Amino acid sequence: MERILVSACLMGRRVRYDGGAKTSSDERLAAWLREGRLVPFCPEVAGGLAIPRPAAEIEGGAGGAAVLAGAARVMAADGSDVTAEFLAGARAALAAARACGARLAVLKEGSPSCGALAIYDGTFTGRRAPGQGVTTALLEGDGIRVFTEDHVDAAAAYLRTLET
Template sequence: MRAEPSRILVSACLAGLKVRYNGLDSREERIERWVLEGRAVTVCPEVLGGCPTPREPAEIVGGTGEDVLAGRARVVDTTGADVTDKFVRGAYETLRIARETGASAAVLKQSSPSCGSARIYDGTYTGRKIPGVGVTAALLRREGIAVLSEEELDELDELMPDSGGSRPDDR
């Protein structure tokens, strides 16, 4: 009897859902296939937290996702509206879904103030990126869930050996 493969969480925009701040997606064919195969569960922390689509772009001001969770930084959109509570609520809702589905890993959209796993925008709305993680990525890591970006799909293939052996040249 073959063991059931692990489920992962994926940013909904990477699976082709039009939930990004600008109403578009960031579709990755391999991720979309994992969702169709039932191997991945889509989440959009910003939508789960109550943000509309489309919405004003937002950045973390004064730190990283860890700082937001600790109350030392805020998430602010381009109109100056503080959307921190929505981002934190979305992060905790994503964690709830991860626990409910037994997910041990997540592939989240790089550079997002929610999902960035290695870099985020610096809070100046100038397009400059800094090392750091988004709010959801910080919470998931803190809770022991591996967080990768769409730039690290080959590493995820290694974590999910039953994924059909897809590699970038299969796309």
């Protein structure tokens, strides 16, 4: 059975920066959870960040690949540099995916860790920019396909190709 890495906040775990969750009501995620496919994971908590914690964004909206390459940092709203924690969390997410054989992930859009299509632009003004979070960039670079919580249909289609 294919395993799927999933953002823990989508499964109702209160791991977000504000201490909340972003529980998904998608029935396929619920079904996959019942089947034992899902591996809930929060890279930010795994990387050592507290709950709650200051919001964080990638400077300049540069994206996760730039952070992985050392060309950008992840900064918290309080001015602290949390790049090391985001990198540690991304590496832990990749290790978790490899350990369970996951070849796909469903992650929280917009997050500086998990965003797959868009992230916040680094200004802490609520503006988004196209790009990936640090964890998504690392997973995709290792061949693990990442989908957002709004694209579970596409994730399900990809899952079917993996299981044929």
